[in-house]
Amino acid sequence: MTPIITPELVRQHGLSEEEFERIKALLGREPNFTELGVFSVMWSEHCSYKNTRRELRKFPTTGSRVLVKAGEENAGVIDIGDGWAVAFKMESHNHPSAVEPFQGAATGVGGIIRDIFTMGARPVFLMNSLRFGPIHGDNDAARKNRKLVRGVVAGIAHYGNCIGVPTIGGEISFDDSYNGNPLVNVLCLGVLKKAEIARGAASGVGNAVFYVGSETGRDGLAGAAFASRDLTEESKADRPAVQVGDPFRGKLLLEACLELLQSGAVAGIQDMGAAGLTCSTCETASRGGTGVQIDLALVPKRETGMSPYEILLSESQERMLIIVRSGEEERVKEVFEKWDLPYAKVGIVTEDGFMRVLNDGSAEVEIPAKQLADDAPVYEREVAIPAAPETIAVSDLAFHDPKDSLIKLLAHPTVASKNWVFRQYDHTVRAGAVVPPGSDAAVFYVREADKFLAATTDCNHLYCRLDPREGAKIAVAEAARNLTCSGAIPLAVTDNLNFGNPYRPENFWQLREAVEGLAEACRRFETPVTGGNVSLYNESPQGTIDPTPTVGMIGLIEDERWTTRQYFQIQGDVIFLIGGVGDEIGGSLYLKTIYGKKAGLPPRLNFDRELAVQKFLRGLIRKGVVKSAHDCSEGGLAVALAECCMSGAEKIGAQIRLSGMSGSSSLANQRLDVSLFNESQSRIVVSVPSQESELVHQDAAQAGIELIRLGSVGGSELTIESSDGTLSWPLDQLHEAWYSSIALALSQQDL
């Protein structure tokens, strides 16, 4: 028996009264229960972006390399030359991971991989950007966070390793604001021939509509609606919304789809992600300017007695919808039987523009597809500007011994080595990880295209909390800087906007500021946004997360020899700091770790300076003189130097002199801790052979870049000499603090 539509039921479906009125007007009648479900998922934030669409229009989306723009298809596509292109995108699985970390993260990986091969691209690598609450300590929150970290990392490893797509990098950081609401953002990149981009349109009236992949079950019912609400205690009751991933089936589906696409039989292809069969049918119809009619009796099912509502809203994994050119149906049979996967012709492309779903011979759902997919209401949410953050005067901070501070910063899990994480990810499969995890950006050799790609994900949530606009700009700048340090030119961006409930005006203000910051920065760096994802309602009973607009950026290394790593290579090389010593400690990890303050004005980004610094470094790299390059980020110069000494396979020391440095402008009256740990932007530590140092000086002078000769590579200590005396850390001591911090915390037993 189907429930009667009551205002209460409408509310439970997350639809407002106005939205319900709009639905009635659109249909010219009351929707039935199944149709209500269909509208509720399609008009959820997750599928419709109803609260953010206006904002997203602010992103620059065009560029000479852009082949498929943001929003056109399942993922953007950019040209990498010689007939080759890449499709890439980032996707979040925050809420599912909060409830069931292993499966939540695993299905997140599966989902983004499907988005990529839907474009006809072979997935070649994955990245991930993770945020958790603190993992150190003997309290319930820390225990819970540790469980989340273990589960999420194992889940990503499970899916990515099994399906054979290497996870080559990412980021992970830890902060109270993510207690109970972790962020799990996953990026996938695939490669394809420019001429072979697949489309998600139901084109060709009369063409057959095929369902391929795993059978539909009751798992993941209405996950899209679930992702569009706050995380509360009741979310636990939402648990059936968690899906189980099957990377083995995912692998078969990937191979079968790519094989079928090669055969030329496919007119359109669309993955079944959020809102499953519902979303894929109405979106393909909408894109094709057609209608789609399917018969539920023909849908492969895992369970018996499923209602139309359940079948349409199920989010069972590893399923695709394929529109097949008429006369080519046999190809589907051949390919999917070869790969032992279920497939069924479930309907046809029609010309009347309706999404029509037959059940027992009659139309259970009959909705104009275009309106359903594209005409969700669009809202302009209210904004409220929060109070400015507490300002910080250095003179109010008691001086803390920098020798100890560096150790503490290195042991902070946000800075500490992530080897516990990335060793669980297969990064060597597909034999292309030229620079594996552990350097500023990952570098991957795409063998089929003979191209070297660099990739990074970045976002400093502290900056974004204190100033979302500046923080977002810096996220883009840092991503570009990481790519530049690895020898690449930045090409394009995908982003994942992780924010709180948009109905809270302060939250919406954060989002708008961040979007405008990202947009401006992407324009300046000439890296168009080719796609991304929005995840709102990231809140737990303790409050809203720090705003986290994660940036994923892809770059191209045009000559293999320009590939550069972050760690020192050779004894005797000269160490330079490009960009000056800096003095901004607002929003720094130093303030947070040593003084317990998330406060102050975060560093300012000067675009012109940043662009000049990056251009200068790329020029040096192209001349072949740079042996290592690493930017200063969290923890400032001191942490960057320590990482240069020990993030490579072999540890190697450095002798640094901060006093009497030539070219340092602001150092004279500055407290040593500020010089060591400030996070002023646009600064990069490089090492070059000593015979090249003159050239570096000349080029810097010519480009008007501030350049400081810091010292030289060598020895078994990191030594920093300043007018306050000499600080010296044995490398083993630094390494011990840094290398095992995360592993030690996570090896504890927790219930």
Next chain:
Amino acid sequence: MKIAVVRFPGSNCDQDCLRALTDGLGVKAEYVWHKETSIAGFDAVILPGGFSYGDYLRCGAIAAFSPVMQSVIKAANSGMPVFGICNGFQILCETGLLRGALIRNRSLLFLCQPVCLKLENNRTPFTRLSDEGAIFRMPIAHGEGAYYADEQTLEELEEGGQVVFRYVNEDGQPTSEANPNGSRNNIAGICNPAGNVLGLMPHPDRSWDHRLGSEDGLQLFKSLVETLLSVAA
């Protein structure tokens, strides 16, 4: 001369193996589908890594019963070189072509990292171009790579020279720290008594190109090709 790279559903190093042979060495290699019942026309077989049949139940367990494996078993028993890498090694153990089993890493975690290996037997078709004692660098990437066999089997393997590769440190010592997964006797690879069947957990198929930081793996494929050529000659 033609080398078969078997593709099981869930294989994911099939392409890496094929490319090591075709791009790395310029020899002829082709995929063979798991449903094939014959490997006629091939001179050697590579069982690549991955997660055959999802590695559900036990790594390699279901693959061992696939149609193609029945002909690989026959060919191996009549002397054809068969090389199982990672999941391929697990499959060889499951079929009984190699002794012992591969169980969960002692850390219980999947591990992807470079390791050092010491060559202990250069009398196999895969190792004849190197000296015993040579150190190889290759990555491992597995969750269930700890080699296990009972005492008696271990003794027989050691005495019969069937331990081909061992995990060692930079100095060539098979220490406990150099053992990434808890393998007994630091065993990374073994062969059958005749030497024509080799199983190896680390990945030569990911270390055959200078871009990957090590070309040591290429040596194994080169040896195989030389062997096949010398037989043909």
Next chain:
Amino acid sequence: MVSAVKLEVVVMPKRNVLDPQGVAVRNAVRELGLSNVGTVRVGKIIEIEFTGEPDEAKLDEICRDLLSNQVIEDYRILGAVLK
């Protein structure tokens, strides 16, 4: 001497949750000649030995929070066997 108790905790995927492992095993078993096989589900069994009596409340907590994942699995304890 203290008596020893041996328990077995069986953890199975919930009925309506996808069990990919079970599906793979079912297919393999059918191929090997047991054609009349229906559903197969693969779970874990954890055999625990105690010296003396286990603290039942604690044991339940551990089964619920450590040994199983209540989101997708159910557990049951197979009767205590006194040795």
Next chain:
Amino acid sequence: MVSAVKLEVVVMPKRNVLDPQGVAVRNAVRELGLSNVGTVRVGKIIEIEFTGEPDEAKLDEICRDLLSNQVIEDYRILGAVLK
């Protein structure tokens, strides 16, 4: 109607094979407050439904060759339950 039979096959690591998962669970359980825990072993349980009677010889063969690996594991079949 054909009767349905449900069997459970229990596969445990052999006594002399190191069971790192068992050791980890034991340590965890102890740390979590069940101090009187001795050996813990983690195995698999495979629940199989048949329509009609299973072929017992075949079933045994499959347990031995596919469901368990005799190098490291033992199996036992938990009594058939007729439905």
